[in-house]
Amino acid sequence: MTFISHFSRTAALSVTAALGISTATIGHAQDLAPINIVINQSPWLQGFANVVDLYESETGNKVTLDVNPYAGSLEKQRNAVRSEKSEYDILIVNGIFYPEMYHGGFLEPLKNIDADFKLDPQMYTYDDTICFDAVEKTVNCETGDLLTIPVNPNITMMFYRKDLYEENGLSIPETWDELLANAKALHNPPEMVGMMQRSARATISITWDYWPYLISHGGSLFEDEGNGDFDVTINSPAALEALETYVKFSREVGPENPASMEQGDLIQYLVTGRAAHAVLPAAAQSQMDDPNKSIVPGKIGYMTIPHAPGFSSAPALGHWVGGIPKNIEDENKASALAFLNWFQKPETQIAYAELGGSPVSAAAYESDFADKPENRYMLTMRTASPTARRLWTIPEGSEIVAVLEVGLNRTVAGEITPVEALNSMAADIEKIMVDSGYDTGHLPDLKN
Numbered sequence: 001m002t003f004i005s006h007f008s009r010t011a012a013l014s015v016t017a018a019l020g021i022s023t024a025t026i027g028h029a030q031d032l033a034p035i036n037i038v039i040n041q042s043p044w045l046q047g048f049a050n051v052v053d054l055y056e057s058e059t060g061n062k063v064t065l066d067v068n069p070y071a072g073s074l075e076k077q078r079n080a081v082r083s084e085k086s087e088y089d090i091l092i093v094n095g096i097f098y099p100e101m102y103h104g105g106f107l108e109p110l111k112n113i114d115a116d117f118k119l120d121p122q123m124y125t126y127d128d129t130i131c132f133d134a135v136e137k138t139v140n141c142e143t144g145d146l147l148t149i150p151v152n153p154n155i156t157m158m159f160y161r162k163d164l165y166e167e168n169g170l171s172i173p174e175t176w177d178e179l180l181a182n183a184k185a186l187h188n189p190p191e192m193v194g195m196m197q198r199s200a201r202a203t204i205s206i207t208w209d210y211w212p213y214l215i216s217h218g219g220s221l222f223e224d225e226g227n228g229d230f231d232v233t234i235n236s237p238a239a240l241e242a243l244e245t246y247v248k249f250s251r252e253v254g255p256e257n258p259a260s261m262e263q264g265d266l267i268q269y270l271v272t273g274r275a276a277h278a279v280l281p282a283a284a285q286s287q288m289d290d291p292n293k294s295i296v297p298g299k300i301g302y303m304t305i306p307h308a309p310g311f312s313s314a315p316a317l318g319h320w321v322g323g324i325p326k327n328i329e330d331e332n333k334a335s336a337l338a339f340l341n342w343f344q345k346p347e348t349q350i351a352y353a354e355l356g357g358s359p360v361s362a363a364a365y366e367s368d369f370a371d372k373p374e375n376r377y378m379l380t381m382r383t384a385s386p387t388a389r390r391l392w393t394i395p396e397g398s399e400i401v402a403v404l405e406v407g408l409n410r411t412v413a414g415e416i417t418p419v420e421a422l423n424s425m426a427a428d429i430e431k432i433m434v435d436s437g438y439d440t441g442h443l444p445d446l447k448n
Contacts, residue, residue, distance in 0.1 A: 002064040034062035035089040047357025081106035107323040109145035148321035150360035162301030183253040186276035194253030196278035201409040215314035216307035217242035232442035235426035259413035285377040302380040
């Protein structure tokens, strides 16, 4: 594998031992053109690079990874799909920005490359975000085309101190109220903070943390986005209850200055033994048992995100998907699809986990590998992955999230009330939608 890093010019990563995986459906090296994959620098990059090395060792086919910072990777993808010919054969797209690629018509439906290609039945569809109905402009795997294959799950989970739960006789909570009671029982600042949330303002930070509260209270951004109803509902009574609950955690069992907390802060609180709970993406689990980073190895447990009574858990999706641009040669499309087909196989997904990656198939989470104590996060992923919920499915998401980040952050900081925040965000999002040509409106203002 050629490994192009835009952080350093290092040699290719390698796998120390090849695993025996069948490649009967892949073909031989001379049959397939080399492929270039543009990808972001991330904590899960090493695992993906390892599985790419495995692909090369098993098939003889060549892959180049072009690694960039988050924003740089996105910019390269945008330029590639708008050029006469893309320099990349597979785009690794974030779960926030895939709508831009879908609505822009930049990705080749996989059935156009191979009419017989199908998603492996054990692969997660992540709330249908891998399919797109180009007529209705919705993500829908019943009526839409399969455009991408999941590459990394990166859904949110609740990290908690399982040793403190055992010492204090606490039970795993189902609801937010039960979680709050547990957090209060363990809250003893500054030595121990009951609950850590990512409430800082960034490209997407507090929005991602608030999303499970919103959906698991019965709230939504739009009336019925999946069926094309874009009336703004972020200022519903359910959304208000969700935001009041979120703020309650910050004020009653959170750290000082909760509105400044970023993902790195949450991880540091956990690995230094100063947090009882934190909402983090699954990829953060790799640091919890690392003795070079953590003073609490073996003491962190993982649970699904709680929910309000009468609703279901709704972990937020921050996943990554791999798609094939339309503006490449047919032979490159065939080579790219061959890699994605190999990648989605159950045996590959198990190997992906064994090589330090984050699998996207039930095959890995239901394997013997998942039952090992050091892989205990996988048992939570087994139940959480099917319930993970997408954020939005329209290209205007980058404008919408900017509104949400400001309003939600100001609420946690105490600058405005939850009612003021939701009403102002609803009005601003409605304007974005109107300016973009949508038939939309928003709910009547909430009253203080």
